[in-house]
Amino acid sequence: MISSYWNKGFSLQKSTRYFTIFSAKYSSGTKLFFENIHRGLIRVSGDEVHEFLQGLITNDISHINNTSNRDNAMFTMFLNKQGRVLYDTIIYRQRNEKTSCIIECDRTIEEQLKQHLLHFRFRKNINIDIITQEMNIWACFQDFHDLHRNTKNNFQVTHQHEYWKLGAIICSDPRLQLGLRIITPKYLQIPDFQHINDDRKCVLPNTSYNYKKLRYIHGISEGIVAYLDNLTSQMLDCSNYDEPILNEKDQIIGKLKGIQDEFGIGLLKIDLALSSKHLKIGSLNASTYRPTWWPQKKKLKYVLLL
Template identity: 25%
Template sequence: MKILQLENRGVFRLSGPEAFSFLQGLVTNDLNLIKEGHAVYAALLTPQGKFFYDMIIFKDGDDLLLDVEADSKQDFYRRLMLYKLRADLTITDISDTHHVFAATEQPSSGIFAPDPRHSDLGYRGITDHRPEGTALSLPDYENLRLRCGVPDGSRDMEREKYFWLETDAERLNGVSFTKGCYIGQELTARMKHRTNLKKRLVPVSSTDESLETGADILTESGKKAGTLRTVSGTHALAYLRLEYIGDNLSLENGTAISIID
């Protein structure tokens, strides 16, 4: 088994009799799907249906454990406290003692589940100790994540700019259309049933390693088709106008860009 500690992620514990109902009314996915050995990918959105924070949610007894972006922990906590009001729950940052890991196989200890976003990513989990296993390199994991088209927080999804469905959240099991109300639900449902997406995150590759985060992607006629987000080697995520997916795409330096099916 290979294992990698994801140091850019933090952990919150939600405990108390109203922890489940509180979070269920906020996030994009149905927490009833969470059980032992099964985690849920979800997001907290703006009222306009745009990305705020993403998370992977695990069950630990009666508590919920939230795997969140470490750099936005304080803002995320303040946002939860705004919604908490008099709800009977406790929100605790336990990042100093518990850490997030990715693993190629199911570890024998800790709270782990198949990564809910894509089966090729193996297992995802939270534990207070490092499970046994050989090291999985961060570059190898990043290349795999990008090939799978899986975004990683605000590195790939611009906060308060990208609509949740533009992040490919439906394919990545990050949204429920049957659970009922949550923040941003009305706009998300409308985009699903009444409109066609014009932009979306898509995985791309190139023939060399000249990709650079933030670089513009151009059509053959020179129109801007999109922008590169996270880059690792010859792979990247791109925020792309879908009308140009079938075109010959390249960067300004002439590097050809291909969409990964």
């Protein structure tokens, strides 16, 4: 699977108008903070924590299990016994911390993920605790110009020591084009960030939907809805999703998984989607195309986002 994205009848060039409209609200140098209220946190701790997680995830835990004096994060999946996706997550390792990791996941399934971890703990000396009520998760862009980035994430982390003094984790988002990821104690809010950043203007946009829309524009999926085909129907009301996507020949070439304004996310067959001049989702017209970071020549069977 790989990501693409869609908009309602707009071309790729026109979709960048969103950035122009969004960034026009803020002056140069303004830092943008998005609070991710739909994400949860689980702390896994113990002497065998890295070996324990290594056997349950799709990525290599050694990517964050190093001796560098900085926070680290990586994207990974948890699978069921049949090898199908259960949960998409980000795992964090705090600097100089050797016996614990923090797992970020969709907030609606944090208890299920905890039970999944407990099921495989056996006799290992591992503690598993949900800490969502103790911490906040933020996405941060050092400058609104960062919203325009179309290359692999290379955002610089600044003011690390100030964040560390307050018990926060700060590092680049391990995925593409999504700025910094900051995990802070609940009491830290925008005025505190402004003080940390030398009184540089820090802004919390009106709603988290700006961040959701930003993810869709870049073709980056997140959370239980994006991977609904691999989950049980009891975990979420499916009536708002799985809308069939049709091409001009009225062939079903995929399913809609989520929508925000004129952007959406879905599961598509690549060849049929990219060769179709027009797509239909219910009464809406849609189009799809390759995001800039997607390999242009590699042949793939499915595309995750529309």
